[in-house]
Amino acid sequence: xxxxxxxxxxxxxxxxxxxxxxxxxxxxxxxxxxxxxxxxxxxxxxxxxxxxxxxxxxxxxxxxxxxxxxxxxxxxxxxxxxxxxxxxxxxxxxxxxxxxxxxxxxxxxxxxxxxxxxxxxxxxxxxxxxxxxxxxxxxxxxxxxxxxxxxxxxxxxxxxxxxxxxxxxxxxxxxxxxxxxxxxxxxxxxxxxxxxxxxxxxxxxx
Amino acid sequence: xxxxxxxxxxxxxxxxxxxxxxxxxxxxxxxxxxxxxxxxxxxxxxxxxxxxxxxxxxxxxxxxxxxxxxxxxxxxxxxxxxxxxxxxxxxxxxxxxxxxxxxxxxxxxxxxxxxxxxxxxxxxxxxxxxxxxxxxxxxxxxxxxxxxxxxxxxxxxxxxxxxxxxxxxxxxxxxxxxxxxxxxxxxxxxxxxxxxxxxxxxxxxx
Amino acid sequence: xxxxxxxxxxxxxxxxxxxxxxxxxxxxxxxxxxxxxxxxxxxxxxxxxxxxxxxxxxxxxxxxxxxxxxxxxxxxxxxxxxxxxxxxxxxxxxxxxxxxxxxxxxxxxxxxxxxxxxxxxxxxxxxxxxxxxxxxxxxxxxxxxxxxxxxxxxxxxxxxxxxxxxxxxxxxxxxxxxxxxxxxxxxxxxxxxxxxxxxxxxxxxx
Amino acid sequence: xxxxxxxxxxxxxxxxxxxxxxxxxxxxxxxxxxxxxxxxxxxxxxxxxxxxxxxxxxxxxxxxxxxxxxxxxxxxxxxxxxxxxxxxxxxxxxxxxxxxxxxxxxxxxxxxxxxxxxxxxxxxxxxxxxxxxxxxxxxxxxxxxxxxxxxxxxxxxxxxxxxxxxxxxxxxxxxxxxxxxxxxxxxxxxxxxxxxxxxxxxxxxx
Numbered sequence: 001x002x003x004x005x006x007x008x009x010x011x012x013x014x015x016x017x018x019x020x021x022x023x024x025x026x027x028x029x030x031x032x033x034x035x036x037x038x039x040x041x042x043x044x045x046x047x048x049x050x051x052x053x054x055x056x057x058x059x060x061x062x063x064x065x066x067x068x069x070x071x072x073x074x075x076x077x078x079x080x081x082x083x084x085x086x087x088x089x090x091x092x093x094x095x096x097x098x099x100x101x102x103x104x105x106x107x108x109x110x111x112x113x114x115x116x117x118x119x120x121x122x123x124x125x126x127x128x129x130x131x132x133x134x135x136x137x138x139x140x141x142x143x144x145x146x147x148x149x150x151x152x153x154x155x156x157x158x159x160x161x162x163x164x165x166x167x168x169x170x171x172x173x174x175x176x177x178x179x180x181x182x183x184x185x186x187x188x189x190x191x192x193x194x195x196x197x198x199x200x201x202x203x204x205x206x
Numbered sequence: 207x208x209x210x211x212x213x214x215x216x217x218x219x220x221x222x223x224x225x226x227x228x229x230x231x232x233x234x235x236x237x238x239x240x241x242x243x244x245x246x247x248x249x250x251x252x253x254x255x256x257x258x259x260x261x262x263x264x265x266x267x268x269x270x271x272x273x274x275x276x277x278x279x280x281x282x283x284x285x286x287x288x289x290x291x292x293x294x295x296x297x298x299x300x301x302x303x304x305x306x307x308x309x310x311x312x313x314x315x316x317x318x319x320x321x322x323x324x325x326x327x328x329x330x331x332x333x334x335x336x337x338x339x340x341x342x343x344x345x346x347x348x349x350x351x352x353x354x355x356x357x358x359x360x361x362x363x364x365x366x367x368x369x370x371x372x373x374x375x376x377x378x379x380x381x382x383x384x385x386x387x388x389x390x391x392x393x394x395x396x397x398x399x400x401x402x403x404x405x406x407x408x409x410x411x412x
Numbered sequence: 413x414x415x416x417x418x419x420x421x422x423x424x425x426x427x428x429x430x431x432x433x434x435x436x437x438x439x440x441x442x443x444x445x446x447x448x449x450x451x452x453x454x455x456x457x458x459x460x461x462x463x464x465x466x467x468x469x470x471x472x473x474x475x476x477x478x479x480x481x482x483x484x485x486x487x488x489x490x491x492x493x494x495x496x497x498x499x500x501x502x503x504x505x506x507x508x509x510x511x512x513x514x515x516x517x518x519x520x521x522x523x524x525x526x527x528x529x530x531x532x533x534x535x536x537x538x539x540x541x542x543x544x545x546x547x548x549x550x551x552x553x554x555x556x557x558x559x560x561x562x563x564x565x566x567x568x569x570x571x572x573x574x575x576x577x578x579x580x581x582x583x584x585x586x587x588x589x590x591x592x593x594x595x596x597x598x599x600x601x602x603x604x605x606x607x608x609x610x611x612x613x614x615x616x617x618x
Numbered sequence: 619x620x621x622x623x624x625x626x627x628x629x630x631x632x633x634x635x636x637x638x639x640x641x642x643x644x645x646x647x648x649x650x651x652x653x654x655x656x657x658x659x660x661x662x663x664x665x666x667x668x669x670x671x672x673x674x675x676x677x678x679x680x681x682x683x684x685x686x687x688x689x690x691x692x693x694x695x696x697x698x699x700x701x702x703x704x705x706x707x708x709x710x711x712x713x714x715x716x717x718x719x720x721x722x723x724x725x726x727x728x729x730x731x732x733x734x735x736x737x738x739x740x741x742x743x744x745x746x747x748x749x750x751x752x753x754x755x756x757x758x759x760x761x762x763x764x765x766x767x768x769x770x771x772x773x774x775x776x777x778x779x780x781x782x783x784x785x786x787x788x789x790x791x792x793x794x795x796x797x798x799x800x801x802x803x804x805x806x807x808x809x810x811x812x813x814x815x816x817x818x819x820x821x822x823x824x
Contacts, residue, residue, distance in 0.1 A: 004395070007236040010388035011228035011381075018384075019221030022214045030213040044617065048412050050266055053259040056487045057379070060256055063488040071487045072617055073691070075468045076475040079616040086617075096722075097412055097715060104617045104714075170387045173263070175217075177383060178224075181376045182216035189210070204491040205456065205484055205498075205516045206254050206303055250823065262693045269694040277693045278823055279485070281674045282681040285822040292823075302516075303509060310508075310823045410697040411662065411690055411704075411722045416807065419648040420640045422800035423793075427637030430796075434629035442625040460824050462678055465671040469791070472668055509824055582799045585675070587629075589795060590636075593788045594628035601622070618666050618715055 014174060017135070021175040024134040032129040034186060036113050037067075040085035044110075046072040046101050047089035050173045055089045058180040064201045065184065065193055072101055082109030090114065091172035093121025102126060115179065117172045133175040220380060223341070227381040230340040238335040240392060242319050243273075246291035250316075252278040252307050253295035256379045261295045264386040270407045271390065271399055278307055288315030296320065297378035299327025308332060321385065323378045339381040426586060429547070433587040436546040444541040446598060448525050449479075452497035456522070458484040458513050459501035462585045467501045470592040476613045477596065477605055484513055494521030502526065503584035505533025514538060527591065529584045545587040632792060635753070639793040642752040650747040652804060654731050655685075658703035662728075664690040664719050665707035668791045673707045676798040682819045683802065683811055690719055700727030708732065709790035711739025720744060733797065735790045751793040 005013070037043060043062055047055035055071065062069035070077040072086075080086065086105035090098050093116045102123050105112050114127040117135050124130050187193070211219070243249060249268055253261035261277065268275035276283040278292075286292065292311035296304050299322045308329050311318050320333040323341050330336050393399070417425075449455060455474055459467035467483065474481035482489040484498075492498065498517035502510050505528045514535050517524050526539040529547050536542050599605070623631075655661060661680055665673035673689065680687035688695040690704075698704065704723035708716050711734045720741050723730050732745040735753050742748050805811070 005392075006233065007240075007385070007388045007392055008228045008231050008233075010391050011231070011384050012225050014384045014387055015221050015225030015228070019218050019225070022217035022221070025214050025217070027212065027214075034213075049409060050263045053263045053266075057256045057259045060259075060487050061376070063490060069488050074486050074488070075472050075483045076481050076486070077615055077617075078475055078613050095412075097718060100715060100718060101617055108616055170267070170390070174380075174383060174387065177380060178217050178220045179213070181220055181380065182213045184376070185216050186211075186213055201490050203255060203489055204520055205489075205513055206301075266693050269696055275694050280692050280694070281678050281689045282687050282692070283821055283824075284681060284819050303512060306509060306512060307823055314822055407696050409695055410726055411719055412695075417804075418645065419652075419797070419800045419804055420643050420645075422803050423640035423643070423796050424637050426796045426799055427633050427640065431630050431633030431637070434626040434633065437626050437629070439624065439626075446625075461821060462675045465675045465678075469668045469671045472671075473788070507824075582679070582802070586792075586795060586799065589792060590629050590632045591625070593632055593792065594625045596788070597628050598623075598625055615667060618713075 014171070017171055018174045018178055021133050021135060021171070022178075025131060025179070029129070029131045033113060033131050033183065034190070036085050036111055036129055037062075037087075037183070037187065038190065040111065041081070041083040042068040042070065042085070044070050044072055044077070044080055044084060044086045044105070045089070046086065046098060048095045048098050050170065051089040051091060051095075051176065054173050054176045054180065055087065057177060058087065058089075058184075061180070061184045062187075064198050065187055065191065066197060066201060067187075080105055080108050080110050084110045085113060086110050087113045087115065088123060088127075089116075089176055090121075090123055091117045091176075093118050093123040099123055115176050117175075131179065133172060133179060135171045135175065220377070223377055224380045224384055227339050227341055227377070228384075231337060231385070235335070235337045239319060239337050239389065240396070242291050242317055242335055243268075243293075243389070243393065244396065246317065247287070247289040248274040248276065248291070250276050250278055250283070250286055250290060250292045250311070251295070252292065252304060254301045254304050256376065257295040257297060257301075257382065260379050260382045260386065261293065263383060264293065264295075264390075267386070267390045268393075270404050271393055271397065272403060272407060273393075286311055286314050286316050290316045291319060292316050293319045293321065294329060294333075295322075295382055296327075296329055297323040297382075299324050299329040305329055321382050323381075337385065339378060339385060341377045341381065426583070429583055430586045430590050433545050433547055433583070434590075437543060437591070441541070441543045445525060445543050445595065446602070448497050448523055448541060449474075449499075449595070449599065450602065452523065453493070453495040454480040454482065454497070456482050456484055456489070456492055456496060456498045456517070457501070458498065458510060460507045460510050462582065463501040463503060463507075463588065466585050466588045466592065467499065469589060470499065470501075470596075473592070473596045474599075476610050477599055477603065478609060478613060479599075492517055492520050492522050496522045497525060498522050499525045499527065500535060500539075501528075501588055502533075502535055503529045503588075505530050505535040511535055527588050529587075543591065545584060545591060547583045547587065632789070635789055636792045636796055639751050639753055639789070640796075643749060643797070647747070647749045651731060651749050651801065652808070654703050654729055654747060655680075655705075655801070655805065656808065658729065659699070659701040660686040660688065660703070662688050662690055662695070662698055662702060662704045662723070663707070664704065664716060666713045666716050668788065669707040669709060669713075669794065672791050672794045672798065673705065675795060676705065676707075676802075679798070679802045680805075682816050683805055683809065684815060684819060685805075698723055698726050698728050702728045703731060704728050705731045705733065706741060706745075707734075707794055708739075708741055709735045709794075711736050711741040717741055733794050735793075749797065751790060751797060753789045753793065 045055040045059040059069045059071050088102050099122050112127045114123050114130040119132045251261040251265040265275045265277050305328050318333045320329050320336040325338050457467040457471040471481045471483050500514050511534050524539045526535050526542040531544045663673040663677040677687045677689050717740050730745045732741050732748040737750045
């Protein structure tokens with residue numbers, strides 16, 4: 001074991017980078033997102049790859065809060081309708097299969113909320129609202145010269161050879177998970193959810 | 207919208223709490239975990255609920271690095287054998303279905319690594335090695351009096367009425383994701399993985 | 413290509429074998445199963461391996477009919493409660509993880525219906541009702557001497573070296589799928605479900 | 619309970635209908651499909667809704683035979699490459715998300731095999747080979763006047779108001795499962811797979 005950083009050091013770097021991304025979320029974005037959630041009949045979540053796993057983690061918590069939520073592609077997910085909200089997690093905003101799902105959501109009269117790392121993209125163009133978790137903002141602070149940080153942020157993928165479909169950096173997903181959990185805390189507060197109610201919904205069979 | 211904290215503030219709290227958990231990981235735990243990964247023929251991952259999603263996120267990255275990894279319960283997961291490693295994510299270390307899977311892994315001659323928030327549990331007892339991401343350590347710093355922090359850490363669940371099966375706090379899962387990503391960066395360094403190789407394994411069909 | 417049978421011939425053999433299994437279902441079993449479905453608040457489905465896929469196919473159709481159904485282990489599956497029904501698909505009735513889930517269902521006050529190929533098993537013992545799709549009945553007709561039929565029915569696994577966890581024969585799963593579809597047709601008839609209603613629930617987003 | 623048919627009768631009807639579909643598979647289709655499987659480096663499977671579950675059941679069996687198979691969308695599915703085969707299950711051959719996946723498979727140099735109920739469709743146009751399980755052939759035999767049979771075959775959806783995205787009839791999926799199992803038996807024969815080898819691959823951890 002002769003790497004530059006210990007696992008603990010890398011964990012602190014990632015946490016710190018994720019925290020700094022909070023600064024890139026505007027109050028307006030936060031409010032719009034909360035309003036969309038509170039106003040939706042049902043909430044559908046989607047995402048590809050690791051972003052899809054974060055989408056599921058968010059959808060599961062919504063269910064714990066007693067909200068009706070569904071994961072696109074799971075077995076018992078019913079047809080989406082007018083009044084329903086789709087929350088799409090896509091760092092690039094360009095993932096082909098997710099773009100298609102977003103188009104469908106709009107076509108059936110649903111509302112589309114995007115959680116992304118780029119303010120401009122195919123999905124951002126059709127989204128009703130977007131929350132931008134901008135890991136590139138972080139790069140601007142001059143920390144991107146370091147290998148580990150570049151891996152974390154995926155910043156070496158930016159520029160001419162930027163491939164939005166395949167960032168190595170996992171920072172968007174971590175930031176998206178932290179954003180989701182912050183939203184859940186906010187929802188619990190706004191809905192005056194008692195923890196006992198939440199616990200009643202925890203899966204007792206798995 | 208009249209909550210105590212903005213989403214941005216909650217995100218910073220969660221990130222900071224997750225970062226402080228890095229301090230609870232010992233060098234020995236980190237080394238043992240890396241050695242187990244590097245020495246395994248194949249790596250299986252498992253976890254229930256949201257921990258299971260983190261397990262999948264980790265397994266996906268291992269595949270990206272060119273390692274042979276499988277998620278317990280997915281379609282094409284083959285029988286586990288001697289020489290294989292099971293990485294179980296369980297905050298409580300007591301989840302019944304995961305305990306059963308861990309016992310099976312040991313029975314077929316596999317190695318069992320546990321990522322958990324408690325040093326003592328049913329799974330910890332039979333694990334070959336464990337990484338403890340102790341969110342209760344964080345509580346000791348006196349921050350647990352605040353509602354939001356208590357929700358984040360799930361610390362209000364500790365004590366007499368502690369129910370290891372249902373912590374509200376999502377902090378373990380966030381810390382486990384950050385730990386997993388730190389491990390991936392360490393693996394890339396140790397294996398001299400070029401980012402091009404990683405990209406070649408990214409799913410191009412989803 | 414010099415095999416004993418063409419794919420078409422094998423398809424006819426499998427279909428014929430599956431059809432003959434219908435004879436092993438008693439009227440009482442059929443009625444009990446329909447009554448349990450019609451009386452349940454919510455229907456949970458489970459199964460391991462390929463039986464789990466048949467369970468999902470059944471759960472999806474129940475959703476199409478407008479019934480509230482959940483797959484054990486999927487993201488938004490809430491806690492099971494008294495009045496809920498668990499339909500477990502297990503050929504052997506002994507699969508360890510499914511047995512555990514069945515015990516939990518009983519413990520929380522749920523009703524347990526088993527779809528299986530053996531009338532006696534660990535799960536059968538605790539089930540409130542069972543539907544036996546007995547592929548071994550078919551073997552008794554003297555057709556089991558043939559390689560293909562033996563593979564289809566898995567009958568070579570019976571007897572002393574019978575391993576309930578690993579039958580090669582896929583016949584149980586095929587019969588279970590056909591049984592499930594028959595149940596769905598019966599439900600549509602009993603509930604006077606118009607096909608338009610069913611179509612409204614088809615996923616429009618996947 | 620005052621329905622026209624018992625569950626047993628419905629099971630026999632479905633089995634019989636599925637068996638008759640075997641007649642619509644040509645020898646050439648069967649041979650091409652087997653050759654594609656035997657010549658592939660890796661086999662990817664995909665399908666939407668219930669067809670996706672049949673695709674998984676097929677992919678699982680391929681793994682049991684020791685072949686390298688992957689389910690599109692699962693966690694550890696690597697990038698598809700030249701020499702790989704995609705087997706798509708789509709009754710209509712028009713499902714949007716599956717069409718996209720098929721186009722990607724062709725674009726990266728993969729071979730595309732389609733299992734479908736219609737000889738002409740968007741996917742059929744780009745597929746290298748197709749196996750047509752034509753449930754409408756069955757309708758021509760004059761049996762479609764009956765309610766149950768119409769539900770089974772979905773034939774009432776044909777004609778002017780035919781909606782390829784939402785057939786109620788589950789017959790295609792049942793026939794596709796039986797076709798898949800026939801293919802597996804054929805593969806075992808051609809590859810001289812001993813049942814012991816198959817059993818060694820059965821999941822022992824789930």
